[in-house]
Amino acid sequence: MTKDQKKKKKSEPTTATLIDITQKKFRWSDYIAEKVIKGVAFLSITIIVLIFIFVFRESLPIFASQKASIQAKAIDSTAEVQETYGEVTDQPAVEETQETYGEVKDTASQSSTDKESYNVSAGSGFDDNQSALKTILTKDWVPVSEKPRYGILSLIIGTFKITIISLLFAAPLAILAALYTASFASKRMKEIIKPTIELLAGFPSVVIGFFALMVLATFLQNVFHYDTRLNSFVGGIAMGIAAIPIIFTITEDALTAVPKSFYEASLALGASKWQTAFFVILPAATPGIFAAVLLGIGRVFGETMIALMATGNAAQMGLNPFESVRTLAATIGAEMAEVVFGDTHYNVLFLIGSLLFIFTFVINAIAEFYVKGKLMKKIQGK
């Protein structure tokens, strides 16, 4: 910045005689422009910091101990009374409201109806934050219940399960297709493949989710004959479709970045085209491919709409790929809109958001620094 200013000052005298006044005016604008531009450029850094602060901030109350436990117990004790059922249907209190519209109801009659039913305390604001924190590392995700439990283990396992399935599907396809495009394809084939991938990258995830829900789920069930129609397998394939363009593009970039000299040297030594492609180009680009796979993981990990529509959303721990799963992102997407703001459930959802944020941030950082360093070293032969 200072150097630029110096440069400006130096260039001044040479043109000063002609347009003196305008020069002076514009120098101001120049100065301001530079400041503004620099300020704006920092925006992206600021945004990241803000995202972290604000997402994390809303999850903080979980860690603070609260005194609400007494109230929570009071609610529990009333809940224990109502073991009976069947009476629920003909409550006098309800009949009353039904006959006379718009009557101001007093709390007394309302709470009496409450007593007769199973008491669900979700979103009541009476949850004990400390007990919520204790349940986080369990496997039960039951946020709406008499005793809410916020175990996110099953969500984490579900997310990883679906990530692995989608990568097993997408990574080989995308990497091999990229290898084909970079090493074998004719110019015409390239002109078909590349725009197709770009089109696929432009598919909104809700469209892929819709396709998975309506068509893919039925098709795969007919082929594999499993019981549960919406499961981690269907979701994984659908998310794999969404991840293909990312993996393909970065892999292709890495493959084409391998210097021509590698290729020529290999051919000169008598290797055939496929040997060169497989044993020279592909290994030289491994760090780039690794980065591609990492970013693919990042994409799948945070995918929300496909998970919401195609995975069945049952929080289960099992490792069977044909079972329903519930992912972290889908949990946020499904539950945030109806939750009472400021409630424990709300805070836990933000905590899940913070986890997702940290995870993708770390993945990106690894792809960025570690891989780049390796790639440079490899290509430059150090």
Next chain:
Amino acid sequence: MKTLNKNKFAVIALLLGMIGLAFAPATDKIIVKGSDTLVILAQRWAEVYMKSHPETAIQVTGGGSGVGISALINGATDIANASRKMKPSEKDKLKERYNTLGVEVACAKDGITVYLHPSNKVKELTIKQLSDIYKGTIKNWKEVGGADAEIKLYGRENSSGTYVFFQENVVKGDYAPSCQTLPGTAAVVNAVKKDPAGIGYGGAAYAEGIEICKVKKDANSPGVLPTAETIKSNEYPITRYLYMYLKNKPTGAIKQYIDWILSPEGQKLVVEVGYFPVK
């Protein structure tokens, strides 16, 4: 350069136009917000009502019962739709801000329907059986007289009023973790339609390819299908009201609107949308 400026002006003009619209004078404006279960019905009411009362503008938005009630508490809506009753904590907040407990208007009745696949031999279940099925204690259809197949559970997201109502009045405990929670009635119906061993619950819905399960209060009582009569007479055991909440007793345009909703004309639309009249 020139074209850039033109584009810019076009964009700015458009923005100014939008801001201008913001200050456009409104007639009697009623804002309705809340439950996605009720939003279609509310929209239908608004659509028909505005035709005969052009001086009233009704804006209907969904978002969920929780969203609607907190908007009512914060003064951002005139009417909050809810598929569940207001919670004590929400009433406390309302009282704190406006010193009123709010007004509850039951505007429609809904029978929570249990869906089965048509090929399922089981055609009726008691509440106890439903509870055990959803708790996960009954795992196989043969335990309730069906074929030897593992029961696949489908339900609504835990954020929905239907989930809470079914939990409070039928399950009376926590749902089994294997219950697939889907975002809406359509998704549940669709899932059961394609799963011979599936069972689902949700609002009244029309679809070919699903069977509506008869529900028995207990082992000795007869199985009842949710129809207008059985729901009106409370013979069908799982019925609930759908509510509209107001801050105070309705006056003026809002009173007129609510009276119209509760009139036979308004209640006729309830049936068209697939719910049941309150009277």
Next chain:
Amino acid sequence: MIKSFKNNIKGILIEGLTLSSAVVIIAIVVVMITVIVVGGKDQISWEFLTSFPKDGMTKGGIFPAIYGTALLVIIMSVAAVPFGTITAIYLTEYAKENSLIAKTIRFAVRTLAVIPSIIYGLFGLGFFIKFVGTQMDNTFLGGQLKWGQPNILWASLTMALLTLPVVIVSVEEALKTVPQDLRAASLALGATKWQTIWKVVIPGSISGIMTGTILAVSRGAGEVAPILFTGVAYYVATLPASFSDQFMVLGYHIYVMSTQSANVDQTMPIQFGTTLVLLALTFILNISAIILRYRIRQKKSN
């Protein structure tokens, strides 16, 4: 002889394997497009595009969703394009290629590009609605709720953050195609740096800025997760008339129609029709971006 024959077979097999992977991907795209076009083509009519949903969303059109999507991407672009362009200008014109600042900004931009869209939604809720909005209400409206709730402004701004990296990357690429000689000539003629940027560099990269905008719009039109809790509505009876209104969006409409309508069979055509409209919209945008970018690259190679 035998060895080279074996090698040939291997070569053919391996090339075939890579080729078939490419073909599978193309097939997936073709199948998806075909299914959606076949399912939705009968639904598309002028009336479907220009009328409101009717009869409890089981009939009628999707006009409010189209209008809401358009409004969303316009407000989003107004916010994202200038900031994205300026950041790109800083990176190419002012910052030293290997300086720590430039590296950090580049890293930040790439991080923004990989943060899951649902996190943007959480951020929009936590920052715009609960922090900025509530503060605005408290300062200007004395605590009356107007801005501290989901609306189209907050949704658009959230979307703008999401699309910012898209703009930055495309504009940066375009700025780099402006030859250094042009800059040098301008500076030599006595123009200041800012004058050079404003009169030489930016006009020279207009098509790049356009590409960035188009790509951002295409991304913004299709994303649903960031606006789930920052402003989108299941149904609104009137078009959004002010920044504090909620709105409908094509992508969300697909989601709610396919999961939450009361009559699945009856609304199936609407679901496919809406999907087709959204897909066509993003395709047209994407293809024009691909063509524009192709032209820029050709210019660069000339």
